[in-house]
Amino acid sequence: MPHLYLGLMSGTSIDGVDAALVDFSGSHPRLLDCRTFPFPSSLSDELHQLSAPSDNEIERMGRADRAVAETFAEASLQLLKDNHVRPDQIIAIGSHGQTIRHIPLGEHGFSLQIGDPNTLATLTGIDVIADFRRKDIALGGQGAPLVPAFHKAVFASSKKSRVVINIGGIANITYLPKNDSDDIIGYDTGPGNTLLDVWCKLHTGQNYDEKGQWASQCSVDSELFQLLSKHPYFSVPAPKSCGREQFNLSWLQQNLSSMRRFIDPQVVQATLVMLTTHTIAKQVLQFKDVEQVYICGGGARNEFLVEELESQLHECELFTTDELGVEADAVEAMAFAWLAYAHVNKIQGSIASVTGAKKGAILGTYCPGRKE
DSSP: OOOEEEEEEEOTTOSEEEEEEEEOSSSSOEEEEEEEEEOOHHHHHHHHHHTSOOTTHHHHHHHHHHHHHHHHHHHHHHHHHHTTOOGGGEEEEEEEEEEEEEEOSSTTOEEEEESOHHHHHHHHTSOEEEOOSHHHHHTTSOOOOOHHHHHHHHHOOSSSEEEEEEESSEEEEEEEOSSTTSOOEEEEEEESSHHHHHHHHHHHSOSSOGGGHHHHTSOOOHHHHHHHTTOGGGGSOSSOOOOTTTSSHHHHHHHHHHTOSOOOHHHHHHHHHHHHHHHHHHHHTTOTTEEEEEEESGGGGOHHHHHHHHHHTTTSEEEEGGGGTSOGGGHHHHHHHHHHHHHHTTOOOOOHHHHOOSSOOOOOEEEOOSOO
16 A cells, blocks of 8 residues: 655745655655646745845735645645545645745744645645754754755665765755764755856846756856855855855845956856855765765756766766656655655654754654544
């Protein structure tokens, strides 16, 4: 009998929700389907605005909280319908929600995701596990990244040390040593697609640079690259995590203004690709025994970015996670299906060495949706 879960993930780029249908009945979770459902443009615009300080935030956040849940519910039910699966066949939904603030450091640090799980549970009739980050933060961790525990469960090898690179809006890496007794290491390296997408939208009207074609036509501006590389986040030791609070359009434009000369927007785009690939590769190369590197996330479809990354990681074999049986675009959504599975089965979903928490923990809050 299949053991079916749904995973829902909306990342820093705020382009839509990835919904994954996963079967956990075998020795390894099996992805049955994964699709991206775009946000209505009005909701996407509101979420972008809520990701930075603005007026009347609490009321607007409360309304967006419900609206995101409705979009998540529509995506869930459509994916089930397309796969001829009934809601009562799903054990639980694992919902990441939409992050609108991630400030885990300092007194009363926090990470805030919206997409009301009670509304989601009510609209789908399916039990929902959500709010995965706050238990880890309560234990002194940063609540991020959360995918390394899933990477370990699905991608670790006893024969070769591996690194998994997830390039979403923010990029993160997971080091998976072949000696399983070692602590797993994972953290955010810095920007992934978030700056690339917002800069591309500003100058071309397109939501992203398809296959990196726009960036690939220009060379890097070395002075701008050096300036962007001085962001203090890059020198902070792990465990660490980041978001749009550190890497956003305003930060980029402030740096451009300080240069006091015009830089062609395409050159800026090429430089941003180099910023992403260089900051990832620098971290990967410190793990001297790594033989295999697997890329996932939306950045895996940016051919120019992957080529640049491959040239900097020339000593390692570079693949996408498709080679391990999980589509690169589906990994994060599948991870939140796994986190729901872990919650239901009392499995720790966090790794203390990754987040900096006092200990690993069973993550998530349970919201019943199943009709009695």
